[in-house]
Amino acid sequence: MTAFAHHLGFEFKSGIRNPTSMLMYYLFPLGFYALMGVVMVEINPDFAELLIPSMVLVTLMAGTLLGLPGELVEAREAGIYRAFKVNGVPAISIIVIPLLAAAFHGTIGSAAIALTAGPLFDVTTPSDWLAFILVTVLSVFTLGSLAALIGVVSASARATVLWSQLVFLPSMLIGGLMLDLELLPTTVRGFSGLLPSTYAMQAYRGLAYGAETMLDPTMSMIVLAAGGVVAFGLAVALFSWDRKNATRRLPSTLALLAIAPYVAGIFLA
Amino acid sequence: MPSPHRTTTSTPETAPVRHDAHAAIEVAGFRKSYDDVIAVDDISFTVDRGEIFGLLGPNGAGKTTTLECLEGLRRPDVGRLRVFGVDPTREPRRLNGLIGVQLQASSLPHTMTCDDAMQFFCAYHGVAARWDLLDRMGLGEKRDTTFDELSTGLQRRLALALAIAHEPDVLILDEPTAGLDVGSRAELHRLIQELRDAGTTILLATHDMAEAERMTDRVAILLRGRIVAVGSPRQLTATGDGLTKISVRSERSTLGDGSDLDSVDQAGVSDEYTVVFTRRVAPTIATILERLDHSEDPLIDLRVERPSLEERFLELTAEEQAR
Numbered sequence: 001m002t003a004f005a006h007h008l009g010f011e012f013k014s015g016i017r018n019p020t021s022m023l024m025y026y027l028f029p030l031g032f033y034a035l036m037g038v039v040m041v042e043i044n045p046d047f048a049e050l051l052i053p054s055m056v057l058v059t060l061m062a063g064t065l066l067g068l069p070g071e072l073v074e075a076r077e078a079g080i081y082r083a084f085k086v087n088g089v090p091a092i093s094i095i096v097i098p099l100l101a102a103a104f105h106g107t108i109g110s111a112a113i114a115l116t117a118g119p120l121f122d123v124t125t126p127s128d129w130l131a132f133i134l135v136t137v138l139s140v141f142t143l144g145s146l147a148a149l150i151g152v153v154s155a156s157a158r159a160t161v162l163w164s165q166l167v168f169l170p171s172m173l174i175g176g177l178m179l180d181l182e183l184l185p186t187t188v189r190g191f192s193g194l195l196p197s198t199y200a201m202q203a204y205r206g207l208a209y210g211a212e213t214m215l216d217p218t219m220s221m222i223v224l225a226a227g228g229v230v231a232f233g234l235a236v237a238l239f240s241w242d243r244k245n246a247t248r249r250l251p252s253t254l255a256l257l258a259i260a261p262y263v264a265g266i267f268l269a
Numbered sequence: 270m271p272s273p274h275r276t277t278t279s280t281p282e283t284a285p286v287r288h289d290a291h292a293a294i295e296v297a298g299f300r301k302s303y304d305d306v307i308a309v310d311d312i313s314f315t316v317d318r319g320e321i322f323g324l325l326g327p328n329g330a331g332k333t334t335t336l337e338c339l340e341g342l343r344r345p346d347v348g349r350l351r352v353f354g355v356d357p358t359r360e361p362r363r364l365n366g367l368i369g370v371q372l373q374a375s376s377l378p379h380t381m382t383c384d385d386a387m388q389f390f391c392a393y394h395g396v397a398a399r400w401d402l403l404d405r406m407g408l409g410e411k412r413d414t415t416f417d418e419l420s421t422g423l424q425r426r427l428a429l430a431l432a433i434a435h436e437p438d439v440l441i442l443d444e445p446t447a448g449l450d451v452g453s454r455a456e457l458h459r460l461i462q463e464l465r466d467a468g469t470t471i472l473l474a475t476h477d478m479a480e481a482e483r484m485t486d487r488v489a490i491l492l493r494g495r496i497v498a499v500g501s502p503r504q505l506t507a508t509g510d511g512l513t514k515i516s517v518r519s520e521r522s523t524l525g526d527g528s529d530l531d532s533v534d535q536a537g538v539s540d541e542y543t544v545v546f547t548r549r550v551a552p553t554i555a556t557i558l559e560r561l562d563h564s565e566d567p568l569i570d571l572r573v574e575r576p577s578l579e580e581r582f583l584e585l586t587a588e589e590q591a592r
Contacts, residue, residue: 003389003392003395005392006388006392007389007392007393010378010381010385010389013380014378014380014381017380017415018379018380075378078376079372079374079376080376080377080378082342082372082376083372083376083377083428085341085342085361086340086341086342086365086368086370086372087365087370087393087394087431088362088365088393088394089393241342242342
């Protein structure tokens with residue numbers, strides 16, 4: 001437990017010391033939040049109901065999808081994991097602890113948004129804060145696990161950018177963050193079912209705001225949780241200590257199984 | 270204290286592999302390849318408890334692969350590897366408590382300070398942080414400095430401090446002095462000797478012959494993944510074809526250039542010294558002293574220089590390439 005606590009403490013501090021992490025955890029999402037709060041609510045008054053959950057998701061995605069995979073790959077390529085291994089650091093800690101640290105930072109950013117959006121921009125706040133917290137916790141777990149999986153299977157830091165953006169950009173555009181799912185064309189809505197943010201937004205809207213949703217919010221939570229569990233399991237199974245080391249126990253193409261819960265979600269939710 | 274060294278210098282064919290309580294490290298029939306490249310080809314050696322054992326060889330000889338398999342970082346294709354009876358592949362947790370490792374390319378998260386690193390690794394080893402080691406390694410004033418702000422020398426010192434913080438029974442060092450200045454090398458050598466005196470077994474990979482000759486009790490020379498010789502540096506140099514250099518200075522220089530001495534292969538004069546090279550050291554010295562005594566020419570200085578480990582290494586390399 002002491003080792004775990006020291007490791008977690010270091011990762012948390014590292015997120016503050018590292019300018020890139022600071023940018024991803026706080027500067028980019030909070031700056032974007034301020035911009036959207038000022039501009040978007042003015043342009044589209046309906047966005048007042050989406051501002052808090054969508055900006056919380058942007059914060060969580062920036063901290064996990066945009067920040068975590070690159071750090072994992074760089075650490076592996078620099079031989080840091082080898083130093084960890086010969087000193088008894090277990091593989092599970094290497095995946096779980098950065099994920100937890102990212103979750104802590106994401107929670108701080110999310111709390112800042114959730115607590116200031118009402119007074120600052122006069123937007124709708126959640127009617128059920130407990131549900132809001134639950135969806136946030138589940139979202140950070142799922143997004144963090146997906147980020148860890150991307151970091152584990154990517155061959156280089158450049159590849160992580162590609163994979164991360166493959167999730168991040170569509171999430172921003174068609175994941176229900178900027179536009180409600182109902183406003184999307186039917187074909188595009190089908191693709192949005194492959195994104196974790198779609199289910200997170202539906203869960204926020206249905207459970208935390210008590211709004212009408214296109215997808216069953218409880219089923220959305222189940223899909224989100226299943227997506228997180230599958231991605232986390234795959235990240236652990238596909239982890240390797242260094243690039244040159246023995247072949248992975250399983251082929252990295254298995255990572256594609258991470259989309260299976262979302263494919264199922266298209267039909268179930 | 271180190272165990273008594275074996276008295277034979279071993280060729281690879283005769284290298285004894287013992288499975289006894291004295292061995293801290295056992296490597297038997299070890300082979301490792303990467304795709305089609307054979308990195309290590311059927312090597313065997315043992316390291317006694319409390320011994321400094323060197324793995325010597327040029328780049329690509331298989332030293333790091335051997336160490337990494339002993340550290341549990343890689344799996345051997347074939348062979349038996351044991352560290353105090355522990356199989357590195359099957360019992361990594363037990364191994365971690367036994368060994369301290371300084372990797373060839375030491376790296377830590379760039380935002381990790383010396384303090385963070387000491388606390389972090391000691392916590393994982395389940396021991397109290399050894400702040401005293403940071404002072405000892407000259408890192409006392411750099412405790413809040415992050416890893417990427419340390420010079421290469423200080424990074425290696427930190428890596429060594431971390432490797433010994435949990436007082437391991439076996440210390441594995443891969444090119445420990447690479448990139449260090451003269452002062453840092455000397456300090457590191459002192460520390461390694463102290464650890465050996467305290468009973469730590471040390472396995473050291475290096476391509477620095479002078480370091481190996483000075484530091485190790487025994488060495489194995491690796492060439493192209495195979496061990497071509499094992500023994501103490503003195504034993505290895507004694508078995509070569511190298512010539513011993515004898516330099517003599519007397520009051521009246523009656524020896525001349527020494528070319529008329531028996532058993533001398535080369536002779537000459539340098540800075541008032543008669544310098545001869547021979548394979549038969551004792552008879553040559555006896556002849557020189559007899560000649561000086563006979564000439565009533567008082568001896569001022571006599572120096573005997575055995576062939577160095579480097580010369581022996583080059584000899585072995587040439588033999589290997591000729592095969």
